Amino acid sequence: MKVRREVLGDAHVDRAAPDEFTADFQEFITKYAWGEVWTRPGLDRRMRSAITLTALIARGHWEEFALHVKAAVRNGLSTEEIKEVLLQSAIYCGVPAANHAFAVARRVLREET
Known part of the structure; x- marks a missing residue:
């Protein structure tokens, strides 16, 4: 949970507080994504953020992409x-996806500064 809060911020983690329906899933991602993968020594958080941005662009997960733009700055x-x-993602994920990513990132970065 410490890493999750450091990367995503307290406000996001608090908003994602589990209820009876989501508790098992929230425990799963906290344990494996944040407790196992994000804490491995092979890559620093900056690199993990860059990889995560590209993966989210490739899959079109725009809400999580916006969240991880903020996380990338935090990292x-x-x-x-960014x-x-x-x-770089435009070449491997497609120009339309990167075009949308630029629009989302521009909005997020303007909000952050």
Whole structure:
């Protein structure tokens, strides 16, 4: 939970507080995504954020993409680095997906600054 809060922020984690229906799923992602994968020593959080942005673009998960743009900034990626991730993603994920990613990221980054 510590890593999840550090990456996503307390406000998001508090909004995602589990209820009876979602408790098992929230425990699952906290344990495996945040407790097992995000804490592995092989990649730093900056790299994990860059990879996550690309994966979310590829799958079209725009709400989570916006959340992870904020997380990428929290993890130390600059606006310029996020732009480069999106440009790189255009080649492998498609121009329409990257176009939408730029629009979402621009909105999020403006809100953050």
